Amino acid sequence: MTYQGHIVLFVGGVGGAKLAHGLYHTLKPQQLTIIVNTGDDFWHYGLRICPDVDTIMYTLGGLVNRAQGWGVADDTFTAFETLRRYGESPWFRLGDQDLATHMTRTARLREGATLTQITRDLSASVGIKCVILPMTDSPVSTIAHTQAHGDLAFQEYFVKHRWQPALRSLSFVGIEDARITPEVSEAISRADAIIIGPSNPWLSIQPILQVPGLRDLIGGRDVPRIAVTPLIGGRAVKGPTAKIMAEFGLDVSVKTVVEYYSDLINGFAYDERDAAPELPTDAAHIRLNALNTLMDDEHARQRLAHDIIAWLADWSMK
Numbered sequence: 001m002t003y004q005g006h007i008v009l010f011v012g013g014v015g016g017a018k019l020a021h022g023l024y025h026t027l028k029p030q031q032l033t034i035i036v037n038t039g040d041d042f043w044h045y046g047l048r049i050c051p052d053v054d055t056i057m058y059t060l061g062g063l064v065n066r067a068q069g070w071g072v073a074d075d076t077f078t079a080f081e082t083l084r085r086y087g088e089s090p091w092f093r094l095g096d097q098d099l100a101t102h103m104t105r106t107a108r109l110r111e112g113a114t115l116t117q118i119t120r121d122l123s124a125s126v127g128i129k130c131v132i133l134p135m136t137d138s139p140v141s142t143i144a145h146t147q148a149h150g151d152l153a154f155q156e157y158f159v160k161h162r163w164q165p166a167l168r169s170l171s172f173v174g175i176e177d178a179r180i181t182p183e184v185s186e187a188i189s190r191a192d193a194i195i196i197g198p199s200n201p202w203l204s205i206q207p208i209l210q211v212p213g214l215r216d217l218i219g220g221r222d223v224p225r226i227a228v229t230p231l232i233g234g235r236a237v238k239g240p241t242a243k244i245m246a247e248f249g250l251d252v253s254v255k256t257v258v259e260y261y262s263d264l265i266n267g268f269a270y271d272e273r274d275a276a277p278e279l280p281t282d283a284a285h286i287r288l289n290a291l292n293t294l295m296d297d298e299h300a301r302q303r304l305a306h307d308i309i310a311w312l313a314d315w316s317m318k
């Protein structure tokens, strides 16, 4: 692979982590910066938990529980079970090793470190050589407005209620005051290509794109800006993407996803099992590429990463 460019990848958690992992093992580490959603972050038992950042970190660090795609492999649950002994009913499953991540992060936040600094140090501790950046250091909280249960903090919607309540809408508390960090700004400004991973466009990518100024920063770059489909055969590979599209009254199709990103991207990778989406005239500038986007094992992740990089390497010749 002769591609020498620097790629900025935007992701949420489990779906995005698969492509992050593929790219990490295909590029040199200094060629990759990963910008991660923090709208899912929350306080729990006094600890700051950053589910998406940790999923990316555990995946790239080779620690992840592969069967579930998040958490640490072979973790023990002594602390979690002890909470039960104390009469608690914990609904967010926390392993002991995972708990140590949150304890370290929380202690450092209380000492005044930023989430960006802490993420850099935790990542380095688990041997990660590329840069992982939270979308912002400002606190942002995704709220799910549901029909059955009213307003739910994101993890209550996603984990406690297993994303079953129908969503009316989402809001991102704190987003108006969120600041782009110098690290995110610098990474986007020097990117040779920008990729939006196959993460949930509404739950995972939307909060990132709502950080004031970020859309303009991305859209202002005259480089390949491609998104990878989160839908294959009209369905999400995992999670509620298709379900919430239907709940929002949207057509559950790749075309809807392309249109959602159309003012930001100039390339879209749809899955080769699907027909090419028919684009409206205002999206005619978007180059389409049919790729095998199903990342069901490590080989498949690297194959997709390789195909995307080959596309980027050819980009300027078209």
Ligand code: GDP
Residues within 6 Å of the ligand: 011, 012, 013, 014, 015, 016, 017, 018, 052, 198, 199, 200, 203, 204, 228, 229, 230, 231, 232, 235, 236, 237, 238, 239, 240, 241, 242, 293, 294, 295, 296
């Ligand atoms: P979450 O925050 O843990 O829900 O994870 P993300 O938002 O990063 O990813 C969820 C999305 O990833 C869902 O829409 C899935 O359909 C998509 N996804 C998961 N695995 C794959 C895959 O192998 N290929 C593709 N194309 N999409 C995937």
